[in-house]
Amino acid sequence: MTVHDARLHAFRSDLADARLKGEVTAERFVAGRAARITAPVADVLKAPRADAGLNTQFLHGDDVLVFEEGDGWAWVQAERDGYVGYVAATALDARAVAPTHIVSVPRTFVYPGPDLRFPRSGQLSMGSTVAVTGAAETRGTAYAVLASGEAIIAKHLRPMTETATDYVSVAEMFLDTPYLWGGVSGFGIDCSGLVQLSMRMAGKDVLRDSDMQAASIGTPFEPGADFSGLRRGDLVFWKGHVAIMTDARDMIHANGHTMLVSREGLGEAVDRIGYLYGGPTGFRRP
Numbered sequence: 001m002t003v004h005d006a007r008l009h010a011f012r013s014d015l016a017d018a019r020l021k022g023e024v025t026a027e028r029f030v031a032g033r034a035a036r037i038t039a040p041v042a043d044v045l046k047a048p049r050a051d052a053g054l055n056t057q058f059l060h061g062d063d064v065l066v067f068e069e070g071d072g073w074a075w076v077q078a079e080r081d082g083y084v085g086y087v088a089a090t091a092l093d094a095r096a097v098a099p100t101h102i103v104s105v106p107r108t109f110v111y112p113g114p115d116l117r118f119p120r121s122g123q124l125s126m127g128s129t130v131a132v133t134g135a136a137e138t139r140g141t142a143y144a145v146l147a148s149g150e151a152i153i154a155k156h157l158r159p160m161t162e163t164a165t166d167y168v169s170v171a172e173m174f175l176d177t178p179y180l181w182g183g184v185s186g187f188g189i190d191c192s193g194l195v196q197l198s199m200r201m202a203g204k205d206v207l208r209d210s211d212m213q214a215a216s217i218g219t220p221f222e223p224g225a226d227f228s229g230l231r232r233g234d235l236v237f238w239k240g241h242v243a244i245m246t247d248a249r250d251m252i253h254a255n256g257h258t259m260l261v262s263r264e265g266l267g268e269a270v271d272r273i274g275y276l277y278g279g280p281t282g283f284r285r286p
Contacts, residue, residue, distance in 0.1 A: 007055070007209065008082045010067050010075070017067060017077070032065025032077065038093040040124055041185050044085035048073035054182035055085050056193070056208050061099045061129030066092065081196070081208050097147045099129035101157040104164075104201065106173055106186035114143035114151040121150055125185035126173075127197050129160065163203035167286070168233050171198040171244050171252050174261045179254045184208075191242045194254045194261060195235065198244070199286070210242040218286035227266055230283070236266065237282040238273055 004024060010017040016026035037058045045052040048071065058064065063079040069089055076092075077084045103124050110122035114136035124130070134145035135154065142154040164170050171194055180188025184197055192210040195217075199206050206217050214237040223229035230236075234245040243253035243266075251269060254261045270279060 007084060008207075008212075010065075010077045010084045015068060015075075017065075030067055032067050034095050035064050035066045035074075035076070035092045036095045037062040037064060037087075037091055039088070039091035040122055040128070041187060042087045042091035043182070044076075044083060044087055046085065048075070048086045052086070056083050056182050057184045058083075058087065058091075059128045059185060060124050061102075063095060064092070080205055083208050097131040097133075099131050100160060101130055101132045101144065102160050102201075103128045103130070103152075103156060104158045105156045106177065108152055108156040110146075111143075111151045113149065114138050114145060116141060116153070123187075124152070125187055126170075127185070127200060130157070132157065164201045166233075167198045167202035167204070168244055168246055168252075170201045171195075171261075172246065174198075174254075175252070175263065177254070177261045179256055179259045179261070181256075183254075189254050189261065191254045194252075195242055195244060204286070210237060210240060213237075213242055214282050214284065218284045220282060220284050223283050230266070233286060235284045235286065236280050237284070238280055239277055241273070241277070243269065 011020055011024040011026055014027045016024050016029050018029040018031045021029045037060055040060050042058045043054050044056045046055055064076040066074050066076050068075040072089050073086050074089045074092055075086055103126050106126050108124055109120040111118045112121045115138045131147040132144045133147045136143045136145055143151040144154045144157050145151050178188045181190055183189040184193035192213055196206055196208055230245050230248050232247050236243045243251040245251050250263055251266050252263050
């Protein structure tokens with residue numbers, strides 16, 4: 001049988017994705033049911049219980065395939081990056097109206113109608129997608145009206161067909177965002193989540209975890225013993241960690257040292273991280 005990464009392929013000994021029949025061993029094979037994430041952020045856990053470890057998160061509007069649902073949990077796979085895990089069943093709904101816009105600021109509020117004085121009805125992270133069906137203006141502020149009748153500040157959205165020109169500039173918007181292991185949102189994010197979300201906003205979908213990114217994004221290269229070959233946008237990898245170069249000397253990364261998305265000199269980071277985890281393991285140019 002083919003060896004598959006369980007993070008990216010839905011298979012267990014008792015149940016597996018029908019597309020994997022003949023490649024993995026399982027008691028049953030099922031076709032995934034199409035669904036969409038409707039929670040602002042859905043935690044993707046290793047097992048169907050609240051105290052299971054957090055692997056990643058899905059954002060509002062993300063499309064998933066559901067292979068099993070029961071006892072308040074659903075075993076799903078993301079359509080966009082292929083990640084597999086367990087989410088609360090309440091975070092899911094049918095794919096009704098196709099999304100038209102994507103949140104383009106780190107965080108924004110959702111209101112029950114087009115008025116910022118209304119009590120907010122929710123909040124969304126950058127990367128969340130929504131279906132805009134109308135527009136309104138209240139006291140000079142423009143709103144996008146959603147299919148639900150709720151509203152978001154119009155300038156906090158952009159059409160899904162538009163992308164940022166520089167993914168590093170997107171990453172820099174998250175400076176001082178709290179670090180969260182497994183996080184992918186403006187409410188909390190980890191190192192590879194920052195890379196993935198920033199690149200997505202620039203029109204490039206990449207895999208989720210740092211080891212996957214180290215094996216797949218762009219082209220590997222050697223910057224030289226003094227790192228003089230680095231430039232803005234290059235990725236620096238350590239075991240279990242990734243950072244984005246903002247210029248030839250400095251980098252931005254979500255990290256457990258500051259517990260924030262922070263800017264740091266590469267030289268200082270190499271010395272600090274090396275004390276515990278060793279030096280960089282690779283460099284890639286997207």
